[in-house]
Amino acid sequence: MSNVKTLPSWRALTQHGVMAQANHDEVARLNVLTHLNLHLSSRVIPGLRQVYEKHVHPAFVKDHGREPETRHEVRKVMMEDGYCQLWSALRRNTMEMRHQTGRAMVLRQAGVLSNKVEQLNKGCDTLQLDPKIEVPANINQVDIHCQPGCYYQEYFDQDVTVAASYDVGLFVTTAGLLGALSDGGGQAIANWLKTEHPNFKPKRILDLGCTVGHNAVPLAQAFPDAEVIAIDVATPCLRYAHARAKSLGVDNIRFVQANAESLPQYADESFDLITSAMFWHEASHQMLPKALKTVQRLLKPEGLTIHLEQPQYHGKSVFEQFMRDWDTYYNNEPYWGPMHDLDLAEQLDKAGFDGSAMFEIGVVAKVDEKIFGKSAAGDSGEDYGRAPVWNAFGIWKNKQ
Amino acid sequence: MTSTNTSTHKTSADIDILDLAGTKAKGQRPYFLADKQVEQVLSIAMAVATELAVTRERLASLEAVLTEKGIISADAIEQFAPSAKHTAARSLDTQEYLARILRIVQQDKEEISQDDKSMEQLQRELTQTD
Ligand SMILES: C[S@@+](CC[C@H](N)C(=O)[O-])C[C@H]1O[C@@H](n2cnc3c(N)ncnc32)[C@H](O)[C@@H]1O
Numbered sequence: 001m002s003n004v005k006t007l008p009s010w011r012a013l014t015q016h017g018v019m020a021q022a023n024h025d026e027v028a029r030l031n032v033l034t035h036l037n038l039h040l041s042s043r044v045i046p047g048l049r050q051v052y053e054k055h056v057h058p059a060f061v062k063d064h065g066r067e068p069e070t071r072h073e074v075r076k077v078m079m080e081d082g083y084c085q086l087w088s089a090l091r092r093n094t095m096e097m098r099h100q101t102g103r104a105m106v107l108r109q110a111g112v113l114s115n116k117v118e119q120l121n122k123g124c125d126t127l128q129l130d131p132k133i134e135v136p137a138n139i140n141q142v143d144i145h146c147q148p149g150c151y152y153q154e155y156f157d158q159d160v161t162v163a164a165s166y167d168v169g170l171f172v173t174t175a176g177l178l179g180a181l182s183d184g185g186g187q188a189i190a191n192w193l194k195t196e197h198p199n200f201k202p203k204r205i206l207d208l209g210c211t212v213g214h215n216a217v218p219l220a221q222a223f224p225d226a227e228v229i230a231i232d233v234a235t236p237c238l239r240y241a242h243a244r245a246k247s248l249g250v251d252n253i254r255f256v257q258a259n260a261e262s263l264p265q266y267a268d269e270s271f272d273l274i275t276s277a278m279f280w281h282e283a284s285h286q287m288l289p290k291a292l293k294t295v296q297r298l299l300k301p302e303g304l305t306i307h308l309e310q311p312q313y314h315g316k317s318v319f320e321q322f323m324r325d326w327d328t329y330y331n332n333e334p335y336w337g338p339m340h341d342l343d344l345a346e347q348l349d350k351a352g353f354d355g356s357a358m359f360e361i362g363v364v365a366k367v368d369e370k371i372f373g374k375s376a377a378g379d380s381g382e383d384y385g386r387a388p389v390w391n392a393f394g395i396w397k398n399k400q
Numbered sequence: 401m402t403s404t405n406t407s408t409h410k411t412s413a414d415i416d417i418l419d420l421a422g423t424k425a426k427g428q429r430p431y432f433l434a435d436k437q438v439e440q441v442l443s444i445a446m447a448v449a450t451e452l453a454v455t456r457e458r459l460a461s462l463e464a465v466l467t468e469k470g471i472i473s474a475d476a477i478e479q480f481a482p483s484a485k486h487t488a489a490r491s492l493d494t495q496e497y498l499a500r501i502l503r504i505v506q507q508d509k510e511e512i513s514q515d516d517k518s519m520e521q522l523q524r525e526l527t528q529t530d
Binding site: 022024025028029031033036079082084085086088089090093094096097099100101103106107108110111114125137138141142143145146147148149150154155157159284285286328329330332334335337338365 | 410411412413414415417418420421422423424425426427429430431432433435439442443446447450451453454457458461496500503504507510516517519520522523525526527528529
């Protein structure tokens with residue numbers, strides 16, 4: 001067993017001020033599920049390519065007299081294969097168990113958590129909730145990634161359990177590869193800015209769809225003189241995010257409840273840097289162009305906008321596209337596929353940028369290697385969309 | 401549109417933790433195996449496997465503590481009779497345990513009464529551009 005890599009325990013996560021407390025068995029359960037995810041990605045997933053190459057693909061070619069042309073054709077035949085069905089059943093079930101485990105843990109301390117959050121948020125003008133906001137159509141009909149209650153459900157007055165459970169479970173879904181504060185993505189972006197653009201010193205930063213603020217915090221810490229505005233539509237997430245940041249000693253983030261579509265409260269050209277992490281794949285064909293136009297409107301000349309996402313499908317084999325697209329249909333992510341099909345440069349163009357100036361960079365989560373080991377690439381097996389190996393796309397406004 | 405004010409209870413004391421913890425995610429649940437019931441049994445088996453792993457870890461913790469401290473003799477566990485308080489705590493434990501491993505049944509029940517849409521259906525709606 002000596003060549004088997006061990007994972008850090010869930011206990012390695014930083015216990016910030018509003019982190020739910022885990023008892024002995026809850027930690028054990030979270031760790032088992034983390035290992036189960038790793039098992040599926042490193043030991044079960046490789047079999048799918050074999051199934052495809054040995055059986056499914058040859059059978060398709062024989063039946064049709066041609067190669068499969070789209071991921072949808074691949075999906076149709078793969079989902080009839082017993083091994084693929086078994087993997088799918090296990091993957092779906094593991095996700096559901098992760099949610100039940102996180103929820104059971106935070107629900108039993110729901111009152112304590114909401115009190116802690118209220119105490120930390122009391123009297124702060126850096127938390128701006130809008131009681132009249134409506135859940136946008138892009139997330140109101142389905143509980144994204146099988147997360148019951150989605151981002152916004154409150155089970156009682158001042159409830160933050162959906163946010164607390166989200167924070168608890170990021171570790172499980174990513175096999176611990178996001179680091180002690182699940183902020184490996186935000187840290188990687190901050191690090192990239194500092195090393196590649198040391199003279200870029202943004203004063204006003206906007207983060208779209210911040211959820212629990214985990215990736216906004218490292219940006220705020222990297223630019224302590226900047227004012228960061230982190231927006232989201234989900235009340236429990238914003239309350240929790242604000243308290244979380246405060247407990248970490250970060251006070252230059254303003255958490256604002258707002259829909260990314262228009263943001264009329266902010267003036268044209270009022271931000272130097274606009275970011276998001278894993279945001280666009282939960283949008284829609286209606287919302288995404290509006291929000292990108294808003295980004296274009298809000299960005300100062302010479303300002304930068306940069307977004308962490310999983311890579312686009314273009315140029316990938318239909319098999320890899322099928323693998324990456326699994327979550328679209330089977331993990332309640334209906335816009336995942338359509339978003340990854342978009343020509344992002346064209347979208348930027350339509351939003352008023354010069355799309356030809358778009359750049360893309362590969363980003364790997366930046367974590368404390370002493371605890372979390374070497375970063376994701378190659379380590380956890382190819383996980384087709386779950387591993388913290390991203391593609392960031394960005395553009396400088398009107399810059400030659 | 402749905403309002404974000406989704407709270408249905410006044411305080412944290414009013415929530416049913418067992419039901420809420422295992423509740424299903426909105427959106428039709430796909431099944432992958434040829435037989436739905438077989439897949440439900442698989443789900444139960446995986447949950448039981450998880451719980452067994454948790455128990456193994458707890459026993460390992462216990463053994464380590466006891467060995468380190470030299471507290472009990474080998475037959476002390478065999479001789480132990482739980483008190484009324486212990487019995488009540490275990491009953492609660494067992495109920496939580498069962499709610500966990502039978503989650504799939506609860507969710508199937510919930511799906512019967514919910515009108516969830518498929519990802520295909522939602523994708524069509526989300527990709528409409530007026
Ligand atoms: C996948 S999460 C983003 C995760 C997070 N940014 C990170 O760093 O990992 C998507 C977030 O976007 C929010 N969201 C979805 N639609 C939105 C909209 N139209 N305007 C603002 N926020 C939105 C959701 O509430 C959710 O918190």
